[in-house]
Amino acid sequence: MSEADLAVAESLSRALRPESARALAKFAEILVKADEMGLLDTLRDLLDGEVLGEGAKSLLSTGTVAALINLDRISAVLEALARNADAVAKAVSLLGALDRSGLLSLASGLAEPEALGEAARAYMTAGTFYLLNEAPKMLDGLASMRIAHALDSALAESRKAQAPGFLDALNALMLDEDARRGLYFFVALLKSIGASLRPK
Amino acid sequence: MKKRVVVIGGGAGGAILANNLPLEDFEVTVVDRSPYHYYWPWLLYVAFRGSRRPMRREIESLLKPGINFIQSGAQSVDLNNRKVVLEGGKTLDYDYLVIATGSRPTYGQIGGHEKAVEKYGDYHSTVENAERVWKSINSLKQGTFAVVVGGDPYRCPPSPLEGLFLAEEFFRSRGLRDRVRVVFAVPYPRPYPAEPMNEVVEPLLKERGVEYITFFTLDRIEDDRKVAVSMEGEELKYDALVVIPPHVGTDVKISPEDVLTTDRFIQADKYTNNIKGFDDAFVIGDASAVPVAKTGVTAHLQAEVVAKRLQGEDARNNGRTNCPFDLGYGLGTFVISDYRNPVVKLPPSRFSHMAKMLFAATYWDMVRYPELWNPIFEAYFDATEPAKLARIYV
Numbered sequence: 001m002s003e004a005d006l007a008v009a010e011s012l013s014r015a016l017r018p019e020s021a022r023a024l025a026k027f028a029e030i031l032v033k034a035d036e037m038g039l040l041d042t043l044r045d046l047l048d049g050e051v052l053g054e055g056a057k058s059l060l061s062t063g064t065v066a067a068l069i070n071l072d073r074i075s076a077v078l079e080a081l082a083r084n085a086d087a088v089a090k091a092v093s094l095l096g097a098l099d100r101s102g103l104l105s106l107a108s109g110l111a112e113p114e115a116l117g118e119a120a121r122a123y124m125t126a127g128t129f130y131l132l133n134e135a136p137k138m139l140d141g142l143a144s145m146r147i148a149h150a151l152d153s154a155l156a157e158s159r160k161a162q163a164p165g166f167l168d169a170l171n172a173l174m175l176d177e178d179a180r181r182g183l184y185f186f187v188a189l190l191k192s193i194g195a196s197l198r199p200k
Numbered sequence: 201m202k203k204r205v206v207v208i209g210g211g212a213g214g215a216i217l218a219n220n221l222p223l224e225d226f227e228v229t230v231v232d233r234s235p236y237h238y239y240w241p242w243l244l245y246v247a248f249r250g251s252r253r254p255m256r257r258e259i260e261s262l263l264k265p266g267i268n269f270i271q272s273g274a275q276s277v278d279l280n281n282r283k284v285v286l287e288g289g290k291t292l293d294y295d296y297l298v299i300a301t302g303s304r305p306t307y308g309q310i311g312g313h314e315k316a317v318e319k320y321g322d323y324h325s326t327v328e329n330a331e332r333v334w335k336s337i338n339s340l341k342q343g344t345f346a347v348v349v350g351g352d353p354y355r356c357p358p359s360p361l362e363g364l365f366l367a368e369e370f371f372r373s374r375g376l377r378d379r380v381r382v383v384f385a386v387p388y389p390r391p392y393p394a395e396p397m398n399e400v401v402e403p404l405l406k407e408r409g410v411e412y413i414t415f416f417t418l419d420r421i422e423d424d425r426k427v428a429v430s431m432e433g434e435e436l437k438y439d440a441l442v443v444i445p446p447h448v449g450t451d452v453k454i455s456p457e458d459v460l461t462t463d464r465f466i467q468a469d470k471y472t473n474n475i476k477g478f479d480d481a482f483v484i485g486d487a488s489a490v491p492v493a494k495t496g497v498t499a500h501l502q503a504e505v506v507a508k509r510l511q512g513e514d515a516r517n518n519g520r521t522n523c524p525f526d527l528g529y530g531l532g533t534f535v536i537s538d539y540r541n542p543v544v545k546l547p548p549s550r551f552s553h554m555a556k557m558l559f560a561a562t563y564w565d566m567v568r569y570p571e572l573w574n575p576i577f578e579a580y581f582d583a584t585e586p587a588k589l590a591r592i593y594v
Contacts, residue, residue: 038569045561050253054557117575124579126588136550200591 023099030108037113202227205510206284206292208274208452209300210237210259212567213485213499217298220507220570223266229292230263231284233273237262239563240324241496244359244526247323247333247442248366255327262567274301276453279478296480296510299466300503301452303355303486303494305445310350311420313443319423320440323363324355324447333363336440337370342379343439345371348428349386350418351446353465355486355494358525358535360384360444361392361401365528368408377409385416385428385436396545397525397535404527404548418443447494450487465489470539471516472509473502482506490517493535497522500566501581504574520581524556532556534584541586545593 034040045051098104110116164172173179203226207214210232218228235258242255260269273287277297284292305325307314317325321332337345347364354360364384371380384391384405391405391412392398405412419431421443428436428443449464459467459476466483467476470490475481484506485499492498501520508515519539526532532553537543546552559566566573 037572038565039572041568042562042565045565046558048253048561050251051557051561055554113571113575116572117579120576120579121582124576124583126583126585126592129580129584129589130592133546133549133551 020096023095023104026099026104026108027095203295205296206231206294207298207300209302211300211302212496213503214300215259215262215567216500217484217503217507218267219264219568220504221510229268229270231270231272231274231286232259235259235271241356242560243323243330244362246327246330248363248370250334257564262564274452278455279481298506299450299483299487300485301450301487303447303449306448307445309446310418312423313421316421316423316441316443320442322442322445324445333442337367340380340440341376344381344383344437346383346385346428346436346438346441348418348441348443350443353494354444354447356523357493358523362526363442364410366526368410369528382410384410384412386414387417389414394543396543399545400533400547461489473506492519493521493523495521495523524559526553526556536584536589537586541590544586544589
């Protein structure tokens with residue numbers, strides 16, 4: 001046995017303590033159920049490099065990237081995960097925690113075709129399809145409006161100690177070309193929503 | 201006593217039907233000349249993206265344990281006497297028969313077609329021919345690339361335009377678009393036969409500088425002159441061309457013969473898939489002459505209906521189609537309609553393209569595990585009923 005093998009064996013024996021055996025057994029039950037239902041095969045097929053590449057290309061629109069950049073905490077979390085490499089021990093201890101919280105039993109109960117079918121029926125509606133289909137376009141639209149910058153700037157303006165008077169606000173609206181354009185955007189939006197709400 | 205069901209064909213329709221039958225009530229035998237089940241839509245990506253991803257799996261690996269599989273062609277079917285004779289001479293008796301033999305391209309209707317396929321390939325027949333298309337577009341550095349619809353019917357109605365869009369994207373991505381003219385010729389009055397979807401597609405063709413010729417009924421290909429000639433005598437000059445081949449139905453000898461159309465599709469009730477005049481025999485998928493698109497989704501839905509009918513439920517087809525339609529540049533749409541509603545005008549979206557890719561990746565699991573996927577599909581088809589989507593996409 002090489003030195004590397006010994007290190008792995010030692011790491012595994014540390015991770016596979018008797019108290020984690022129960023959680024592992026439950027997890028194995030979930031895996032067997034998931035395999036019988038074809039979930040593991042599906043996951044394996046989805047983890048194909050070509051599929052992941054196509055998925056990434058579809059999901060990563062300018063708008064998505066802009067939205068993700070704002071979530072800068074994600075990169076910090078990923079860095080923290082990368083610093084802790086003892087994955088086996090971590091996974092097993094996580095399983096133990098999941099078991100103690102009852103989540104493993106819950107997952108086992110949910111891994112049933114009927115439960116997944118009910119979930120599909122509940123959440124797959126014409127509205128869900130519409131939102132999924134239009135999400136890339138909506139994100140691109142929000143990015144083109146630089147919505148995060150607009151929010152920052154509007155918040156900073158509105159939080160000034162001295163609240164603007166009614167005439168100041170009206171003045172800005174009448175004299176500022178950008179404010180008028182912004183207002184007109186909302187008028188056009190309301191017009192379009194109103195048209196959709198017409199009785200048929 | 202278990203009912204004996206013989207399924208001829210282990211493709212999408214046949215395999216899904218077999219897997220949907222409870223084996224405690226049915227003895228199911230699937231017969232197929234090939235040991236493999238092919239995911240035919242992937243030929244598009246072999247042809248225009250050079251994909252090498254395996255697109256076939258062994259039929260036996262996709263059938264549930266307990267289903268019999270016989271690797272043999274069916275020579276003849278006697279519907280009156282409930283008998284299927286296999287190529288080796290073996291006879292199978294049945295209580296119920298399901299024919300799911302698909303459709304196949306024919307090359308005898310257009311002059312010079314076979315020679316053109318040998319040279320430039322196509323993407324409706326074999327992996328080898330699709331690889332020829334990939335070679336053809338890679339060797340074309342200037343001139344005209346043409347996609348010509350050779351006649352009806354053919355598998356997957358969006359496929360001619362999908363190939364065209366991917367070819368256009370290919371030449372543009374190689375910096376050759378100013379030197380390669382991309383042309384599309386169809387026998388229809390517009391690029392896509394159904395008007396609402398044409399309203400989605402035609403602006404894209406214009407935007408991408410793709411030329412199209414309508415009412416072009418292909419008569420012959422004169423490759424020595426590099427021209428495709430229509431029945432009206434119109435000539436389309438090309439440097440490389442791909443013809444969408446017209447398809448014909450089953451090659452199995454069927455008695456009585458009057459259930460077959462002249463191009464060997466099997467006539468059936470469009471709601472129940474019962475072969476004309478027979479309560480105990482069905483045809484599903486591309487092999488049938490029912491007026492729906494020849495696509496895997498149709499075969500899938502018909503298989504579920506027939507499986508339910510065999511179990512005594514009065515299930516009926518509503519003619520639903522749901523064809524994923526690649527528009528190039530990571531965009532896609534779906535051709536969604538049913539017997540009562542026309543095609544929905546679904547705008548191009550990256551989601552639709554991604555959904556097509558995810559579907560292709562999980563296709564095998566959908567065939568193999570109906571318990572998991574049937575309720576999910578039911579929910580999807582219910583959510584995306586054409587009547588519901590038509591209220592959103594006006």
